[in-house]
Amino acid sequence: MKLTFLGTSAGKPTKERNVSALGVEFEQDNKWYLFDCGEATQHQIMRSRLSSGKLETIFITHMHGDHYYGLPGLLSSKKLDTAFRPLTVYGPKGIKKFLECVLDVSLANLGYELKIIEFKADDSFVFDKFTLKVLALEHSVESFAFYIKENDITNKINEKKLRAMGLEPSALYGKLQKGNNIILQGKELKAVDFTLEPIPGRSLIIAGDNCRPDILGRYLEEIDLLVHECTYTQEDYDHLQVKIMHTTAKELGMVVQKRSVKNLIASHINPRYNKNSTEGVEVLYNEIKHNYKGRLFIANDFDIYRLGRNSIVEKL
Known part of the structure; x- marks a missing residue:
């Protein structure tokens, strides 16, 4: 299983990072899945090894612009690329109204089937390679995580x-x-x-914006991989005049350690942590690592990670 980070910034794009988008691929599959679609995601796709023609499904975690403003451009360019494979967009309440309004006002004729499905917490969906459950998070608007359980391999011949x-x-x-x-x-x-013994499928959670990682509770226990926001250090968050509902590196590290999460990839990085500032992403890494003993990565744009069947995540 491969994860390609197309955008890792929080709130707004920077010279180093675009806003939220993540591509997921499964072995022996001719399609891929997009989780969130911030502004200019289509540009990021063009700079990656992924192809819009093989994109079949998009999942949106919540209705903040840095997670879905890239949809109109991507949907329109798909037609211009003569990529007419049907596309399904899953998102919270409001995504259908948004897309239908944009397509109506722009007089867009996509030329392919577009299905829009609005979900709610605890909804489950079945796909070729995996099942997906929608989990509620805590943020300033309704925000969700996706618990993904890959199908077990049960018919492997000796x-x-x-x-x-x-x-x-x-x-x-x-x-x-x-x-x-x-x-x-x-x-x-x-x-x-x-027939060999079944090979257990891998499990991961891809979370949207969230101020309480512990809200994921038992779903974190023994999970293979968690992809979660890490917007601030604890000190920086404590000094904010206006508290924003995001997770700190300290809190994230403590929760994933308590729940025995095997691998953690932190994303949604506040623009203040950059190569030209006095504090880079190393401060986030060090604060998480102080509390968490598992495998840890801070995602950058265009990073590619592989989650192996041995439950080990490696950066490619």
Whole structure:
């Protein structure tokens, strides 16, 4: 499973970071999924290895502009790219009204099927490779996280055992994979005897803006990967004259350590933490790491990460 960060800034774009967008790919799949679509996401896609023609589904975490203002441009460019694959947009209440208004006023004729689905907390959806559950977060507007559970692999054939019996890969392998017994040299081979133990699917949460990471509760326990905002250090947040409902590095580290999260990728970085300031992203990393002993990454634009079946995240 690969994650490509297309935008990692909080609130507004900077010279280093665009606003929120994340592409997710599964192995042996001819499509990919986009989580959030901030302004200029289509530009970021063009600079990445991803293709708008293979984009099939978009998920929007909440109705703040830095998470969905990129939709009109991306949807329109899809037509100009002659990418007519149907597209589904999942989002909170309001996303349907927004898109229908934009498309109506601009007289856009997309030329492909666009489906808009508004969800609420605890809704679940089933896809080819995974199931997805919508989880409520705490923010200044309704905000959500997506709990993704990859399907288990339950029909993997013991090829080594079959080859040892003299059966090379053939159509008979396919019959065994479907659970059918076969006859080889007059002897019945039972599918159950040549099927490996199921390989558990990976699990991750991709969260929108949120001031309480602990609100995810039991969904965090033993999860393979959490992608979560980390907008401020605790000290900077404490000195804000107007408190904004975001997560601090200290709080994030404490929660994921308590819940035994295996891997954490922090994103949604406040523009104050940049290469030219006295405080770079290292202060966020160090504050999380002080409290969290798992694998930690601070995402940058165009970073690509792989979540392996061994539950280890690696930066590519």
